Amino acid sequence: GEDVEQSLFLSVREGDSSVINCTYTDSSSTYLYWYKQEPGAGLQLLTYIFSNMDMKQDQRLTVLLNKKDKHLSLRIADTQTGDSAIYFCAESNTNTGTASKLTFGTGTRLQVTL
Amino acid sequence: KAGVTQTPRYLIKTRGQQVTLSCSPISGHRSVSWYQQTPGQGLQFLFEYFSETQRNKGNFPGRFSGRQFSNSRSEMNVSTLELGDSALYLCASSYTGTGIDEQYFGPGTRLTVT
Numbered sequence: 001g002e003d004v005e006q007s008l009f010l011s012v013r014e015g016d017s018s019v020i021n022c023t024y025t026d027s028s029s030t031y032l033y034w035y036k037q038e039p040g041a042g043l044q045l046l047t048y049i050f051s052n053m054d055m056k057q058d059q060r061l062t063v064l065l066n067k068k069d070k071h072l073s074l075r076i077a078d079t080q081t082g083d084s085a086i087y088f089c090a091e092s093n094t095n096t097g098t099a100s101k102l103t104f105g106t107g108t109r110l111q112v113t114l
Numbered sequence: 115k116a117g118v119t120q121t122p123r124y125l126i127k128t129r130g131q132q133v134t135l136s137c138s139p140i141s142g143h144r145s146v147s148w149y150q151q152t153p154g155q156g157l158q159f160l161f162e163y164f165s166e167t168q169r170n171k172g173n174f175p176g177r178f179s180g181r182q183f184s185n186s187r188s189e190m191n192v193s194t195l196e197l198g199d200s201a202l203y204l205c206a207s208s209y210t211g212t213g214i215d216e217q218y219f220g221p222g223t224r225l226t227v228t
Contacts, residue, residue, distance in 0.1 A: 031214060035219075041221055042220050042222055044219070045216050045217065050214075088157065090157075100162045100206075100217065101147070101170045101172070102217070104149075104156060107157075
């Protein structure tokens with residue numbers, strides 16, 4: 001079955017860039033997503049990328065996809081304390097009939113220090 | 115526009131009991147998905163409903179069931195509760211659940227089984 005892996009923890013200083021990495025196993029993944037979860041809250045979609053793209057930039061966020069290595073990364077420029085949260089990588093594919101069935105990674109806790 | 119609402123937010127039940135959780139999607143959204151989040155297993159897909167029909171299902175035992183009403187509101191039911199069912203249950207809604215149709219997550223219902 002599908003598997004999505006992430007490192008558990010990342011600590012960065014305010015103002016630095018953060019890079020959160022993710023690897024996945026499903027070669028038929030169609031969409032890859034990054035979600036953010038703050039304490040006591042649900043998941044917020046930050047950005048997504050189609051599997052036929054290499055890169056996507058959205059303001060402070062840059063997503064890089066290496067399809068050959070099945071590696072996805074999220075770069076947050078000028079990281080702020082408000083970026084402290086858990087970040088989940090997720091994938092879906094249309095082989096399941098819909099794109100609603102998301103397979104999530106384990107989540108990376110980002111800690112931003114002053 | 116109001117977000118996805120889930121009720122109740124917190125619930126404590128005893129082993130062997132059953133529980134019903136409710137999810138009201140964003141107005142106009144017809145797809146509702148449910149996820150279970152635990153520290154050990156992470157975020158796992160339970161099922162998805164669209165137009166009152168279960169369209170996709172994850173790998174959970176038959177004790178987990180759901181339904182969707184004509185107004186797109188959804189309920190999930192867990193019968194014969196086990197300690198391992200303690201989790202945060204998240205629901206997400208989207209217009210159709212296809213393509214890159216963004217899923218909006220509710221804050222979740224935290225279920226504790228004692």
